[in-house]
Amino acid sequence: MSEPSFRRVALIGIGLIGSSLARVMRRETIAEEIVISTRSQATLDRAEELGLGDRYYRDAREAVEGADLVIVCVPVGACEAVAEQIAPGLAPGAIVTDAGSVKGAVIKAMKPYIPDNVHFIAGHPIAGTEYSGPDAGFASLFENRWCVLTPELGTDEKALAKLTAFWEACGSSVEIMDAEHHDLVLAVVSHLPHIIAYNIVGTADDLETVTKSEVIKYSASGFRDFTRLAASDPTMWRDVCLTNKEAILEMLARFSEDLSALQRAIRWGDGDRLFDLFTRTRVIRRQLIEAGQESAAPNFGRQNDRGEPGE
């Protein structure tokens, strides 16, 4: 991108997503000016220390004044309060978007506050790590990842094109989807896996017959894979569970149904059934690797001290 496409971009929230956006916007000169706002003074100070923006505000309304793009990067449950707060400061013609993992509830929460002369387009960059906060961000977080936008009927085409170009400049590919379908897709590919991971780590933590130190010691045999998702930001995931409830409960019901069948196959020693499932699932990983969505390196490419696999 040769010329900044936005004059002033306001980031509301400067955690993993916000701080990664700040970094990639700087690297790719996407914005002339980056304005950062977060409620916590300590986090705001840290963002300034890291040089993530050009101006810093605790008050989100002040931060959005004169911005032509506002990106709300806060947990889903905080989106309504932010929308209410920024509404009076929004410039006519500005684009407001977000980065939340749930779209239906966010649109419902934010939309009523957004003035008619402002373009609101909800979005979700499908990217992240298990770390949070302004230090956790990095410029390549969005590279080769998908960003889903869920514009409502009647959304201004030019605004949508501009927001699409923004995410492409950040390295992502953009997909347009309706909010309800997004929430269903994410319930299975993201919300269910996180909930299951949180649950299994909790189960292991509660055992009295196997000590916690044994769980940690022998975790390389499978368990540790789950601990990564279960180390994700608790506030973000509480909010996801509370706001995408219907889709999540539907996926949980299917998962439990399948698990009961699997449990029954184990109890009755139905080896063929087990073998069939275990063979079928193997194919999916291969397809994922072929689609460029996963590393083919064993153990995710985890390195030991000598830079060899197996750690």
Added chain:
Amino acid sequence: MSEPSFRRVALIGIGLIGSSLARVMRRETIAEEIVISTRSQATLDRAEELGLGDRYYRDAREAVEGADLVIVCVPVGACEAVAEQIAPGLAPGAIVTDAGSVKGAVIKAMKPYIPDNVHFIAGHPIAGTEYSGPDAGFASLFENRWCVLTPELGTDEKALAKLTAFWEACGSSVEIMDAEHHDLVLAVVSHLPHIIAYNIVGTADDLETVTKSEVIKYSASGFRDFTRLAASDPTMWRDVCLTNKEAILEMLARFSEDLSALQRAIRWGDGDRLFDLFTRTRVIRRQLIEAGQESAAPNFGRQNDRGEPGE
């Protein structure tokens, strides 16, 4: 290790574990001679092409003749047949061990065939990747990993010390445990995670409202982590499920109980309960990293094409 500690080591089975053992034995000069046996001619030929051993046999009995250490590296369900087959060929004073993920059932299956003048000590190196076969092995697989030995009462101290030294020479730390406790520990740290991973990948594969290509496309948001375990060897995992049934069913029952409680918290919008669980599980990952059992790198250290994190 300056001098080979075994004159002749026979590997029965030359998959991920067997071929990794062959490689590390060569690198560390642990054995004067490595003898390899596997039922499949194609696999045996491949092992020879890779130069993994000194002699190659399809007949396991011939392979163990004159060996002072025999390591059975086949799926747990094949252990009994192997024991029966090798028994007449075993040299007096030899040590026979295995590498299976279940110990109670393996001891029960193999022990009756092992002659009294041979030392049988069951074992389990807690190491692996999602790949299988002779090409998948590498010399550092066992480095900084635990190997659990489950000797029965009356096991010869010298034989146990010799087998311990063997695994230490391969790079592992050895832990002695009784077989029943091993099977309980592994049920939670390894068997349950694999079963849950197989199940969730199966659930996602079965949906009619979300397409398989959507699952693959957006898998970086959590789902892909599970596909690694769900890509593990189907024969091995069928056998684990069939032979460690009681402990696995116990762990599955606890997991399901906890999941029902979590599901209820989601249904009733109990944010505090969700937040508490999600906070508690975060601690465990930190402890795992501190214990040297996991990489601190975001996303397991997965690399993108430019060698940066985030892929």
